[in-house]
Amino acid sequence: MTITLNHYLIVSFLLFSIGLLGVLVRRNFLTVLMSVELMMNAVNLNLIAFSRRLSDLTGQVFSVFVITIAAGEAAIGLALTISLFRQRKTLNIEEADTMRG
Amino acid sequence: MRDLIWLIPLFPLAGFLVNGLVYLIGACPPRRDLLHDPHGDQPAAESAKDRGHPHAHMHAETHPKFQKLHSLVGVGSVALSVLFAFGAIFDIGLSKLAAGASDIVTLYRWIPLGVNESIGQVPGKAAEWFVDAAFRLDSLSALMIAFVTFVGFLIHVYSIGYMGHDLGYGRYFAYLNLFMFSMLVLVLASNFLLMFVGWEGVGLCSYLLIGYDYHKKFAADAGKKAFVVNRIGDFGFILGIFGVFALFGTLDFGKVFSAAAANPSAYVPYLTLVCLCLFVGACGKSAQFPLHVWLPDAMAGPTPVSALIHAATMVTAGVYMVARCNVLFRLAPDAMLVVAVIGGFTALFSATIGLAQNDIKKVLAYSTVSQLGYMFLACGVGAFVAGMFHVTTHAFFKACLFLGSGSVIHALAGEQDLRKMGGLSFKIRTTYATFLIATFAIAGAPLLAGFFSKDAILAAVFESHFAQAPWLGKTLWAAALFTAGLTAFYMFRLVSLTFWGPFRGTVEQEAEIHESPRTMTVPLIILAFLSIVGGYVGVPIVRGGDKIGEFLSPILLPLAGQHVAHAHAEVATELLLMAISVAAATLGFLLAFFWYARVNGKVPARIAMAVPGIYRAVANKYYVDELYEAVFVEGLAKEGGRALWDVDARFVDLIPNGAAAVTRGLSWIASAFDQYVVDGLVNGLANTLQAGFQLFRRAQTGRVQNYALVMGAGLFCVVMAYLLFR
Numbered sequence: 041m042t043i044t045l046n047h048y049l050i051v052s053f054l055l056f057s058i059g060l061l062g063v064l065v066r067r068n069f070l071t072v073l074m075s076v077e078l079m080m081n082a083v084n085l086n087l088i089a090f091s092r093r094l095s096d097l098t099g100q101v102f103s104v105f106v107i108t109i110a111a112g113e114a115a116i117g118l119a120l121t122i123s124l125f126r127q128r129k130t131l132n133i134e135e136a137d138t139m140r141g
Numbered sequence: 142m143r144d145l146i147w148l149i150p151l152f153p154l155a156g157f158l159v160n161g162l163v164y165l166i167g168a169c170p171p172r173r174d175l176l177h178d179p180h181g182d183q184p185a186a187e188s189a190k191d192r193g194h195p196h197a198h199m200h201a202e203t204h205p206k207f208q209k210l211h212s213l214v215g216v217g218s219v220a221l222s223v224l225f226a227f228g229a230i231f232d233i234g235l236s237k238l239a240a241g242a243s244d245i246v247t248l249y250r251w252i253p254l255g256v257n258e259s260i261g262q263v264p265g266k267a268a269e270w271f272v273d274a275a276f277r278l279d280s281l282s283a284l285m286i287a288f289v290t291f292v293g294f295l296i297h298v299y300s301i302g303y304m305g306h307d308l309g310y311g312r313y314f315a316y317l318n319l320f321m322f323s324m325l326v327l328v329l330a331s332n333f334l335l336m337f338v339g340w341e342g343v344g345l346c347s348y349l350l351i352g353y354d355y356h357k358k359f360a361a362d363a364g365k366k367a368f369v370v371n372r373i374g375d376f377g378f379i380l381g382i383f384g385v386f387a388l389f390g391t392l393d394f395g396k397v398f399s400a401a402a403a404n405p406s407a408y409v410p411y412l413t414l415v416c417l418c419l420f421v422g423a424c425g426k427s428a429q430f431p432l433h434v435w436l437p438d439a440m441a442g443p444t445p446v447s448a449l450i451h452a453a454t455m456v457t458a459g460v461y462m463v464a465r466c467n468v469l470f471r472l473a474p475d476a477m478l479v480v481a482v483i484g485g486f487t488a489l490f491s492a493t494i495g496l497a498q499n500d501i502k503k504v505l506a507y508s509t510v511s512q513l514g515y516m517f518l519a520c521g522v523g524a525f526v527a528g529m530f531h532v533t534t535h536a537f538f539k540a541c542l543f544l545g546s547g548s549v550i551h552a553l554a555g556e557q558d559l560r561k562m563g564g565l566s567f568k569i570r571t572t573y574a575t576f577l578i579a580t581f582a583i584a585g586a587p588l589l590a591g592f593f594s595k596d597a598i599l600a601a602v603f604e605s606h607f608a609q610a611p612w613l614g615k616t617l618w619a620a621a622l623f624t625a626g627l628t629a630f631y632m633f634r635l636v637s638l639t640f641w642g643p644f645r646g647t648v649e650q651e652a653e654i655h656e657s658p659r660t661m662t663v664p665l666i667i668l669a670f671l672s673i674v675g676g677y678v679g680v681p682i683v684r685g686g687d688k689i690g691e692f693l694s695p696i697l698l699p700l701a702g703q704h705v706a707h708a709h710a711e712v713a714t715e716l717l718l719m720a721i722s723v724a725a726a727t728l729g730f731l732l733a734f735f736w737y738a739r740v741n742g743k744v745p746a747r748i749a750m751a752v753p754g755i756y757r758a759v760a761n762k763y764y765v766d767e768l769y770e771a772v773f774v775e776g777l778a779k780e781g782g783r784a785l786w787d788v789d790a791r792f793v794d795l796i797p798n799g800a801a802a803v804t805r806g807l808s809w810i811a812s813a814f815d816q817y818v819v820d821g822l823v824n825g826l827a828n829t830l831q832a833g834f835q836l837f838r839r840a841q842t843g844r845v846q847n848y849a850l851v852m853g854a855g856l857f858c859v860v861m862a863y864l865l866f867r
Contacts, residue, residue, distance in 0.1 A: 140843030
């Protein structure tokens with residue numbers, strides 16, 4: 041069985057959906073961050089798959105950019121995690137609702 | 142000498158300043174332990190015993206070493222006044238004064254009021270308004286200063302003896318000198334306003350001297366009473382002065398009277414009112430009904446003061462003023478009628494009160510009021526000369542009587558009650574003799590001073606004719622004649638009770654009785670002598686005998702358009718009138734003699750028992766004081782005050798209270814507006830918005846995951862819509 045573009049897209053879709061679900065339903069801040077990483081990697085996979093299919097390197101370049109930015113995002117996210125834990129002694133994001141109207 | 146008449150009042154003023162300053166500076170410091178007087182409120186008779194003894198209550202005392210100085214300055218200044226007064230009179234000459242000569246010395250322009258254009262157009266009115274400080278010596282003021290200075294001098298001398306032991310000696314002489322100054326200013330003034338200055342001055346001195354023993358409540362009260370009652374009169378007087386100024390544009394006697402005499406018809410309509418106002422002033426000063434109440438109380442002052450101020454000089458100021466303004470009064474027949482009726486009524490009224498008084502000085506006080514009534518009666522019927530004649534003779538014999546009573550009081554160490562006297566005739570002979578002479582003079586015994594002046598008045602009243610009421614002249618004459626009889630009666634009652642019969646006081650008092658020192662008896666002798674001869678300046682019937690009438694004739698300016706009617710009675714009528722008045726006096730004398738000297742008061746006691754109501758009314762002075770107390774003090778002052786308070790509380794206070802209520806209401810409305818409308822708008826807007834946005838508020842959960850879910854759902858919907866409806 042040849043692996044076609046559609047297979048990549050399905051995997052990418054599943055990864056993105058799992059990541060999105062994790063972001064929306066998980067209460068642990070760390071898990072939410074990890075789910076965000078998952079979603080970005082799904083995007084990367086999508087970009088590379090289309091780059092390969094269209095023989096255009098722009099997609100791959102973009103995915104390298106995304107990985108770079110994801111590193112920065114992870115750093116900031118972990119810093120926020122530590123800061124949040126110091127303030128609240130918990131990582132439950134339902135507790136961090138100071139901005140509620 | 143005649144240019145120096147301004148010095149006559151000035152000498153006593155200097156004496157006042159010296160005496161007053163020496164007294165103030167040289168007085169002993171007050172004795173602290175005696176400053177508060179626990180017995181200040183004593184009845185008159187008892188406290189008068191203190192006189193002659195050291196006044197422990199005095200706040201300051203005349204230092205003994207200054208007593209001689211006070212005597213010298215006090216008496217000497219008045220002596221200089223006497224010299225200058227007589228000098229000025231003889232310098233002008235009696236005959237020239239009688240011919241109408243007058244001497245006016247203007248010291249300076251006192252009140253310049255500037256030029257009045259509108260008034261200047263009216264003929265007879267002065268264009269320039271001013272008041273000068275000017276003195277005027279004419280026949281009337283000459284007569285006045287002659288007896289004022291001379292009687293005043295005698296009483297000053299008398300005071301040396303009478304007040305000798307008094308610790309307020311310096312104060313006494315300072316007041317007495319100030320009185321002489323004021324009286325002489327009053328008499329010599331050349332215009333109404335300067336006269337008013339003297340008028341107020343004598344009122345002040347009268348107050349000071351009545352309340353001389355100011356630590357005794359009755360004396361201080363009497364002084365206050367005199368001052369207040371006089372103030373009522375002074376108010377009338379100053380209204381009269383305003384009237385004169387409004388009518389004539391000047392206050393100078395000469396100008397006012399010549400203008401009125403030259404052109405009577407221009408002023409007649411207003412003169413009745415002006416004259417009545419002036420007469421109110423005269424009533425106050427000369428103690429005429431209904432303002433007579435202060436004079437009997439004024440006897441709280443030292444006896445020489447009663448003699449000088451409340452008998453001989455000051456109280457005659459009213460008569461003098463009316464005589465001075467005779468031109469105005471003659472133009473106002475209605476005012477003359479009032480003057481005559483008030484004078485006649487006062488004469489009779491106070492003579493009856495005098496019948497039942499038991500205080501020696503009170504009897505003399507009511508006698509004075511009565512005699513002043515006589516003088517006003519004379520003025521009221523147009524006999525101004527007779528009035529002034531009686532003023533003069535009365536000054537002599539009444540001063541003699543008062544000083545004599547002072548001598549009696551002195552002899553009895555302060556006793557003033559007639560019921561505790563008697564039998565003094567052999568113990569104090571000089572006093573007795575002079576007192577008897579003066580009594581005969583006041584009673585109108587033939588050929589003594591009072592006979593001539595009283596007869597002149599009675600004749601004038603008999604001949605008088607009032608166009609308004611033809612019967613009035615004879616009625617007044619009958620009243621005056623009856624008063625003459627009463628006068629003789631109460632005066633001889635006084636003599637009987639004082640000098641005749643047995644002594645009714647205590648044994649100690651009897652042992653102490655002594656004749657007064659020579660400083661007191663010599664003035665008595667001189668005054669008694671004058672009481673004998675004083676009347677010979679006005680002998681009626683005999684040609685050229687009425688010297689005082691000729692002397693004073695210049696003051697009676699002839700009025701234009703009115704013929705001078707010298708209604709001289711027939712000689713026979715005049716003789717008959719004399720006989721009747723002498724008969725009336727003799728009747729009074731005989732009744733008094735038999736009832737009091739012989740039967741020792743049994744008949745009067747029976748009369749008093751028979752008509753107790755009338756007796757009580759007379760003895761209590763017809764309850765005039767009580768009436769005033771009820772009407773003015775209780776009624777007007779207290780009840781009126783209460784009524785005014787009520788009015789204030791009920792009506793006047795409505796204004797501030799109402800304003801407060803309105804303000805309170807307005808501010809309540811404003812506050813409610815603020816609270817409910819303004820705040821309501823603001824809060825209402827906020828509340829509305831708050832309620833309105835309650836729904837949207839829910840969206841802001843503060844949970845990022847919710848936002849992300851919504852975002853995701855939104856994105857999904859958008860993409861789905863794109864895919865489906867492409």
